[in-house]
Amino acid sequence: MFNKFDSARRVQPVSTASTTKRASSTVDETPVLIVGGGPVGLTLALTLAHQGVAAILVERNPSTTTHPKMDITNGRSMELFRHLGVAGELRKVAVPEDHPFDVSWVTKLDGSELARFRYPTPAQRRALIHEWNDGTLALEPAMRVSQALLEPALKKILESRASQIDIRFGWALHTFAQDADGVDAVIRCAATGETRAIRAQFLAGCDGAGSTVRTGLGIDLDDIDPRRLAMRELGLRRLLPAAIRAYLSDRERPMDGRIFLIHFTSPNRELFEPFGTAWHTQSPEGWTLISQNDRDTWTLHTPIGVGTDADAIDPKQFLFTKLGVAFDCEIICANAWRPRLSLAAKYGHGRVWLAGDSAHQVVPAGGYGMNTGVGDAVGLGWMLAAILQGWGEHRLLEAYEAERRPVAIRNRTASARHTLVRLAIKTLYRKAIHSQGWNGERSRRRLGREILDLGNLENEADGIEFGYRYDDSPVICSEPHTAPADHMHAYAPGTRPGTRPPSLFLEDGGAVFDLFGLGFTLLRFADLDVDSLAAAAADRGVPLKIVDIRDSRARTLYERDLVMIRPDHHVAWRGNTVPDRPEAILDRIRGAAPAWTTRSAHRELVDSTS
């Protein structure tokens, strides 16, 4: 039974520093029960630990994943990991910083390169970030790393640093039920069948695509079928001839939406990166080869056709056939998987909330799966901490959905768009690109040009990665009249409330992001008396750090004399004067404002200080 959360009721602050066993019973009590030890659950645990909140994390598997899955942690996630104090440690398991992110399109590994999209190495990107210093770039470069390496690194950091997080691998959430004050959960040990009861203030479902938590809440998934989307957007006139050509030339059956993955090691680096270091090597026939470490570990993803029995595929033979060459290798794992474009109708209710793949799933093109989930985890984490510590109120959780679900919708649209580009390139494939002589040469040149024309936005969409905004959040002092255009491809620095603020280095060389505190941070760019704001924060127990910055470039980029930054590095409010009623601002941003202050009252509040 999932009782509706009593939204009128204020959550009483509880001890957030430890997880305890209830005396005279076997019920473990904890502020937060995190279900799922994937990257999102682990990041949520880190965020809570950072905020001083205890949690129990249960993961049904005995260890972290061996499946390579994600291979890019984007700059925004790295900024958030930096704030959590773990970016440096995570980079130790990543591809070295002097390796590029190039994407190479080839006919075959031993054939010709059709097109190459060149991207700087993290080291070069770091130099650019310092050189440009105009707020357009993320503070941290993206990181190439396999999920199979990232998860253990996150887990190890938690185990070594976060004593208040009780990590239980090998334990699955079995059942749960919420009431107005908390959640009763039963967890079950996969190895022994033993069960235990847990009483939590909140439950976070970070349990991936098949989420027990989402199902338990009765929340539906809205699915876009990538094949129907392709049919609608690319049209039968384009898809059918391509499918017929593929069948006639290679007996290839039409794709049924599944991808076959082969994760393997091989010492033959030159064979896999014949045209120089490439992060992704892609073929217009449809396969993608991911270099996991530019050394000895690789993953091939290939669409498979209708009626193909994935279990009957011999991975080595499949690998050699697809890549057109045989070589020494060890298969780590091989299986079929089905990319999805799914979104949960709701992100939770009451005391039970979803984050990561339990709430949204995308096709990997663009790398928006885990990265979106990291944003969820950091967003949900600070809100739970604020409520549990008594300085935030329940409206924060309504805001969590209002903020994060539109981001997932936007990222799903972008992922679908990038997938269509890949498919469009597949429809341009002609066998002639493998021919010797003038016809082959001409076909390769033409296809190369077409690939370059279509571009590679999937690895360049700064607007998606950094430009997402919380326009409709009830806990942001939004400025409806100043909404700038929203572009997938570009991020425009600014401090409109709801945005991620621009990153830059100050005249003293320090990064402005490194000045942000655990709670709210008020950036003050002019000699203004903010005592009334500080007093209103203190009255409410809201942690507020006031940071004075006298730096003309920063003032220009930050657009106002006062800019309030949230714990998740989004702008909550800005103004050129201290508001007459600072408590109204604080109550809004900590989720305590009465159900939507009327629009005009809100506008007055914003206008009076802009």
Ligand SMILES: Cc1cc2nc3c(=O)[nH]c(=O)nc-3n(C[C@H](O)[C@H](O)[C@H](O)COP(=O)(O)OP(=O)(O)OC[C@H]3O[C@@H](n4cnc5c(N)ncnc54)[C@H](O)[C@@H]3O)c2cc1C
């Ligand atoms: C081939 C591929 C490439 C990808 N590339 C990228 C990329 O480059 N960038 C990117 O951002 N994303 C990428 N993704 C997506 C990314 O892998 C997922 O978005 C990410 O794993 C989601 O993390 P999560 O923690 O939400 O869920 P998961 O990683 O699915 O973790 C959920 C965890 O919950 C556990 N669990 C489930 N049920 C229970 C239960 N009842 N009790 C306890 N534990 C439970 C599971 O065992 C699992 O460990 C890729 C995915 C694939 C398949």
